[in-house]
Amino acid sequence: MDILLNVLEQQKINEEITISGSKSESNRLLILQNLFSEITIDNLSDSDDAVHMQHALSSNTETIDIGHAGTAMRFLTSYFAVKSGREVVLTGSERMQNRPIEILVNALKDLGAEISYEEKVGYPPIRIKGKKVTKETVQINGNVSSQYISSLLLIAAKLEKGLEIELLGEITSIPYIQMTLSLLNQLGIEASFVGNKIKVLSKKIIKKQTVIVESDWSSASYFYSIVASSEIGTSIQLSAYKKESLQGDSCLAEIYTHFGVTTVFGQNFIILKKEQKSRLETLEIDLKNAPDIAQTIAVTCFAEGISCNLSGLHTLKIKETDRLEALKDELTKLGAVIEVTNKSLHLGRSFDMHANIAIKTYNDHRMAMAFAPLALKVPIKILNAEVVTKSYQKFWEDMQQVGIQIEVV
Structure with a gap:
């Protein structure tokens, strides 16, 4: 039109x-809600990106297409990496298949995740075989998209020993990292950001609560x-x-x-x-x-x-x-x-x-x-x-x- x-x-x-x-807050909370069922969300974004995220999280199919939703691609990559027993192919639009994902994939593989490329190395579509991830430390450049870092932070509390991320070099988009950490803290998950290190403690369950976006x-x-x-x-x-x-x-x-x-x-x-x-x-x-x-x-x-x-x-x-x-x-x-x-x-x-x-x-x-x-x-x-x-x-x-x-x- x-x-x-x-x-x-x-x-x-x-x-x-x-x-x-907020699309940014909504997509973070949707991932967290699927990891912690105690969360209820009010004033959820009605954006296409949030709709794609909800469909992906409720889908039982092997191939999940998130269209143009870049946030969903990044956050779901980590989410499905720790879903034991679940295997998915995460793909998107033609543009999405030309947006890099390698930095996040490498970080997840360093933690023990099992992810491979279906076509071009470094780009979607990617095949993810969900498994229990036991490693607790990882390094990633601080000047990359903050969504890579937030993606890791969103799953951190569900890892057996939590997660410590060391950010290398200059750190950009700090407010978006802080948004993720603030939401974790708001839910009762202990998280800290000191110097170039971010630490999230493991948390099995949280108290029931409603979060207003x-x-x-x-x-x-x-x-x-x-x-x-x-x-x-x-x-x-x-x-x-x-x-x-x-x-x-x-x-x-x-x-x-x-x-x-x-x-x-x-x-x-x-x-x-x-x-x-x-x-x-x-x-x-x-x-x-x-x-x-x-x-x-x-x-x-x-x-x-x-x-x-x-x-x-x-x-x-x-x-x-x-x-x-x-x-x-x-x-x-x-x-x-x-x-x-x-x-x-x-x-x-x-x-x-x-x-x-x-x-x-x-x-x-x-x-x-x-x-x-x-x-x-x-x-x-x-x-x-x-x-x-x-x-x-x-x-x-x-x-x-x-x-x-x-x-x-």
């Missing part, structure tokens, strides 16, 4: 939006972008959020002050307010701890005529698409002057935006959502717009609620 986005008349926005639970901060980023490009006085309330968030993307509240957006924290909600015009000419920021909001920030800078130098983006090369190259291609079509490296993005100031440009989404939900707020500036087309369901089922409905007109073309 291709759509045309437009705004008939720019005006102050005053709306309330409810966003479903906080709404997704990555999804909130698109409303920050909308408020940044709106008139002074615009206000959007988002539920359900909290100030002491486990999610690294909650740094949005601080980052968007540069665009004149203030975040007011209420009881289980936030209010985004456009209170002044941005006086910023260049935004310099390291996003190694929150790479998923890089696309939104780059597009906001382009919309507001602000140059930016974004670093810490090396993990974007292996997401649903090569997000850095995709950003370069699509922003260039709109009139931007932009350069990217393997780990950074550099956008020049621009005050001219081309209208009616068709934005390719590359099977990447964040490409579609990051570019949508540009409709406040010029009419814009989004190709394969249904891709947003990967993380945000109601995205286009919520865009209409804040005044963006949508026409299927």
Whole structure:
């Protein structure tokens, strides 16, 4: 489905939006729930990724296809590795079969897991023969995707002696590691992160409890972008959020002050307010701890005529698409002057935006959502717009609620 986005008349926005639970928290908790039956989950994400995870965990078939769900691929690799007596082939979309998994597989094999490649070495599909894993220490590079590390942490308490992970070199995406550890602690599982070593103690059972998933901060980023490009006085309330968030993307509240957006924290909600015009000419920021909001920030800078130098983006090369190259291609079509490296993005100031440009989404939900707020500036087309369901089922409905007109073309 291709759509045309437009705004008939720019005006102050005053709306309330409810966003479903964090995909990151939901997928972690779904794995933990299947390891510890005492857990009940409320406000679970309605994203495609969370649905794929639930289907995979309840499946009795040998071959499990998780589509584009990268988090599910990483977390399920460890989960099935310790499911004694279960043998599965874990596969996914064509893009998923070109996203590396070798670092995680090697770490699991070091622990004693039995995993082999069905086709290309280092990539899905992979065959996993579940077994009892008895080793308790493993090393892994600290600058790899945090999902590899979280994948190991999620199964750690079910190992006979727990698990100690030594992180080698620079450690990136620490907030996502901390999210996993905080959830373990919240469930009563002892876990610590000191220096470059993470330790999780073995735990056979936990007390019965209900965990409420906080709404997704990555999804909130698109409303920050909308408020940044709106008139002074615009206000959007988002539920359900909290100030002491486990999610690294909650740094949005601080980052968007540069665009004149203030975040007011209420009881289980936030209010985004456009209170002044941005006086910023260049935004310099390291996003190694929150790479998923890089696309939104780059597009906001382009919309507001602000140059930016974004670093810490090396993990974007292996997401649903090569997000850095995709950003370069699509922003260039709109009139931007932009350069990217393997780990950074550099956008020049621009005050001219081309209208009616068709934005390719590359099977990447964040490409579609990051570019949508540009409709406040010029009419814009989004190709394969249904891709947003990967993380945000109601995205286009919520865009209409804040005044963006949508026409299927």
